[in-house]
Amino acid sequence: MDFLRPASWEEALAAKAEHPTAVPIAGGTDVMVEINFDHRRPEYLLDLNRVAELREWEVGEENVRLGASVPYTLIMENLRAELPGLALASHTVASPQIRNRGGVGGNLGTASPAGDAHPALLAAGAEVEVASVRGTRFIPIDDFYTGVKRNALAADELIRAVHIKKAAGPQQFSKVGTRNAMVIAVCAFGLALHPDTRTVRTGIGSAAPTPVRAREAEEFLAAALEEGGFWESGRTVPPSVARQFAELAAGACNPIDDVRGSAKYRRHAVTVMARRTLGWTWDEYRGFGRATEGNERCA
Amino acid sequence: MRVNFTVNGRPHEADDVWEGESLLYVLRERLGLPGSKNACEQGECGSCTVRLDGVPVCSCLVAAGQVEGREVVTVEGLADYAKQRAESGGCASGACGNGGTSVGDAQRWQAEPAGTDSQTGEQGELAPIQQAFIDAGAVQCGFCTPGLLVAADELLERNAEPTDADIREALSGNLCRCTGYEKILDAVRLAAARGEAATAGQGA
Numbered sequence: 001m002d003f004l005r006p007a008s009w010e011e012a013l014a015a016k017a018e019h020p021t022a023v024p025i026a027g028g029t030d031v032m033v034e035i036n037f038d039h040r041r042p043e044y045l046l047d048l049n050r051v052a053e054l055r056e057w058e059v060g061e062e063n064v065r066l067g068a069s070v071p072y073t074l075i076m077e078n079l080r081a082e083l084p085g086l087a088l089a090s091h092t093v094a095s096p097q098i099r100n101r102g103g104v105g106g107n108l109g110t111a112s113p114a115g116d117a118h119p120a121l122l123a124a125g126a127e128v129e130v131a132s133v134r135g136t137r138f139i140p141i142d143d144f145y146t147g148v149k150r151n152a153l154a155a156d157e158l159i160r161a162v163h164i165k166k167a168a169g170p171q172q173f174s175k176v177g178t179r180n181a182m183v184i185a186v187c188a189f190g191l192a193l194h195p196d197t198r199t200v201r202t203g204i205g206s207a208a209p210t211p212v213r214a215r216e217a218e219e220f221l222a223a224a225l226e227e228g229g230f231w232e233s234g235r236t237v238p239p240s241v242a243r244q245f246a247e248l249a250a251g252a253c254n255p256i257d258d259v260r261g262s263a264k265y266r267r268h269a270v271t272v273m274a275r276r277t278l279g280w281t282w283d284e285y286r287g288f289g290r291a292t293e294g295n296e297r298c299a
Numbered sequence: 300m301r302v303n304f305t306v307n308g309r310p311h312e313a314d315d316v317w318e319g320e321s322l323l324y325v326l327r328e329r330l331g332l333p334g335s336k337n338a339c340e341q342g343e344c345g346s347c348t349v350r351l352d353g354v355p356v357c358s359c360l361v362a363a364g365q366v367e368g369r370e371v372v373t374v375e376g377l378a379d380y381a382k383q384r385a386e387s388g389g390c391a392s393g394a395c396g397n398g399g400t401s402v403g404d405a406q407r408w409q410a411e412p413a414g415t416d417s418q419t420g421e422q423g424e425l426a427p428i429q430q431a432f433i434d435a436g437a438v439q440c441g442f443c444t445p446g447l448l449v450a451a452d453e454l455l456e457r458n459a460e461p462t463d464a465d466i467r468e469a470l471s472g473n474l475c476r477c478t479g480y481e482k483i484l485d486a487v488r489l490a491a492a493r494g495e496a497a498t499a500g501q502g503a
Contacts, residue, residue, distance in 0.1 A: 001318040003300055003364040025362055029342055032360040035319045036340040045318060049365045095472020096450070097357045098342050181471035182343055 002044045009051050009131075012158060015044075017133040020155035022046040026054065026069040027101035029094070030110045054105065054160070063163045065129075068105025075104070083164055085120035085171030085190050092116055092175045095182050105159045108144065111151040111210070118145070118211035119190030120173050122203030125165040132156040138163070145210035169193035170284035172277040175205075176261075176269045186261040189249070189273035193281050198222065198231055202274070207253035207266045217248035217274065234286040242275050249274035304366045306330060307376025316363045323347045323358040325366075326373060334374040334445045345473030348446035349373045350380075355453045357472075374445035377452060381426035384456065428452045431490035432483075439477035447473045451487050459494055461487070 004022060006012035016022055022044035025031045034040035048054055054069035057079065064082050066075070072090035076099070080087040086104070093099050093116045107115040108128060126141040130153055139152050141162075146152055153159070171192040177183030188205035200221050202214045224241045225231055255266035302313045302325065313329045321340075326332045326349070335358055336346035342357040349358045350372040358371075372380050425433075428451050438444050447470060454461055454469035461469070466487045475483060 003318040003362070005364060005367070025365070028360045028362055028365065029357075032321060032362060033341040035362075036321060036359060041319070045362060045364070047362065047365050094342065095345065096469060097345055097348055097355050097472045098360075100354045101356050101360065181468075182474075 001042065004044055004046045005050060006046070006048075007050050009053060009160070012046065012048060012051055013131060013133050013156075015046055016158050017156045019044045019046070024048055024109060024158060027071065027098075027103055027106050029098050029102040030106060030112075048158075059166070063165055066104060066162045066164060068108075068159045068161055069103045071101060071103050072099035082166045083120075083124065083171075084167050085124050085173050085192055086117060086164065088171070088173040089116045089120040089175075089188075089190065092173070092183075092185075092188075104162055108151060108159055108162070109153070111145055111149050113145075113148060113208060113210055114185045114188075114206040115211065116175065116185060116188065116205065119188050119203030119205045120171070121162065121164065122211055122213050123171060123173075123190035123192035123201045124167065125192075125194075125201060127163045128159060129161040129163060130157045131160050132158070136160070142213065145212075148209045150210075167192065168196040170281040172280045174273040174277050176273070184260065187253075187255070187266045187269050187273075189270055189277055191274070191277040191281055193285055195231060195285065198226055200225075202249060202252075204249070204253060204270060206260075207255040207270055209254065212252055212254075214249040214252035214274070217245050217252060220248055221245045221278070236286075237278065237282050242278050245278055246271040246275040300364060302363050302367055304368060305370045306332065307372055307379065313363070318362075318364060320363045321359045322349070322351075322361040322363055322366050322371070325363045326358060326371070332373055332375050336442055336445055338442065342472075343474070344443070345446040345450060345470075346443050348449045348473065350449060350453065355450050372449075374448055377448055378424055378426040378429060381428070381452060382424065426452060427493060428455065428486070428490045431486045431493065435482050435486035435489050437478060437482040437486035439475075443473060443475040443477075447475065447483060451483075451490070454487070455491055455494060459491065459498075461491060463488075 004015045006015050023031060023042040024046045026048045048069060054067045056067045057070050058065040059082055064079060072093045075090040076087050093102060104117045107117040121141050127138040128141060128144050129136060129138055132154065144152050173190045175188040176186040185206045187207045190203035192201050194200065200218050202218055204212050204214060230237060250267045250271045253267050253270050255263040257263050300316050300318055302316050304311060311330055313325050316325060323335055323337055326335050327337060335349055338344045338346040340359050342360045345357065347358045348355050351361060352370050428448055432438055432448065450470055450473050458465055466484055
């Protein structure tokens with residue numbers, strides 16, 4: 001095994017071009033487990049810790065450009081207003097020790113269907129900035145996941161940053177597990193309301209071979225909200241609408257039975273999470289949300 | 300490969316390090332610092348928790364090559380670390396509530412000269428959190444204790460008056476199979492209370 005230690009992004013791309021089999025390592029929270037357990041013996045490890053720019057983020061007009069190695073702890077602490085869904089999801093990642101090391105770039109690189117960041121990224125809307133010595137491209141998050149632990153990266157490409165749409169409305173994230181910490185999702189659900197475009201987006205984790213959106217559920221809910229004039233009136237969403245949204249969300253799943261849960265349970269849990277996150281986000285949109293503490297105090 | 304880094308304020312050089320080796324293995328097997336415990340090797344249990352440039356991490360998930368030129372504090376150096384922090388920050392508990400140790404502070408930190416040695420952790424004086432663990436009976440088999448001490452010490456450094464929820468969150472990455480955690484929570488509360496009392500005593 002060789003340990004490659006590029007000092008800059010350009011050096012990292014050159015190293016990856018020269019050694020396409022090199023495994024990038026940043027937080028190490030996935031890669032080191034595989035090495036410790038002898039599940040993987042890469043020929044080259046490509047350490048990205050010295051590439052300082054990967055730990056930086058920038059808040060722009062419409063998007064947040066989040067460096068691939070920004071640890072979850074910093075997302076929780078600094079980007080809660082701009083990326084509420086991702087901040088909530090980050091808070092559910094493992095433990096403080098893991099959140100201090102792991103970042104969204106690693107989640108995307110591993111592309112596990114159980115990765116906690118994925119539902120939040122799918123719901124918010126995002127593009128992954130990947131680069132190689134050949135150039136840079138932006139992959140829409142909807143096209144990024146191509147199979148179980150597979151993504152759209154070419155062998156010589158590295159993930160540099162994720163461009164995530166800043167929240168224009170309430171976002172929520174919900175995750176089912178056996179504990180509040182140190183848990184791989186049995187399944188997870190992200191929901192973002194986009195009042196600016198009068199759309200809603202979703203993301204489902206651990207309930208299909210890849211993280212997926214529940215597009216039919218999104219379209220149904222957006223149409224129901226539009227037709228009923230709910231965006232203007234801010235009225236409560238009728239239970240029948242919430243129920244159908246939840247059922248359509250479960251319909252988008254293609255889960256398996258495994259050690260963490262059965263397919264049947266996962267479908268049911270997605271139904272419950274979809275209904276709950278809709279309730280939470282809609283309450284917040286109406287100004288009664290649990291995330292708008294100021295309102296609660298004034299009310 | 301050779302790795303140069305600082306452990307408990309003292310520069311170290313580890314030779315013949317395998318490229319896939321973890322920081323934990325280097326600490327235990329090459330530097331003779333077995334305080335950080337090797338249990339799950341997958342970041343689940345927190346027994347190997349150390350500070351890397353001031354930040355608590357699982358040393359089993361840090362590749363040895365990634366620590367080149369960086370600062371590590373292990374449980375062996377905890378008493379020294381807490382003492383220096385107290386002396387520089389003027390808060391006896393080490394609980395300064397200033398949002399943690401900056402990389403700059405971590406790098407300026409120096410070990411005591413040999414004698415009161417942070418290499419073995421066997422010098423007489425304990426960190427306040429260590430004393431609190433003893434006094435509260437928070438140690439049973441002791442295997443999880445080093446990781447819990449490092450994590451709890453870091454909590455009190457950035458949050459001098461943690462709520463129970465803060466303590467549970469900060470220690471949620473450290474598993475203990477003996478105590479049921481109650482005595483561990485007691486120990487952290489005790490260390491926090493002693494820290495406050497000491498601060499009040501200074502008229503701060």
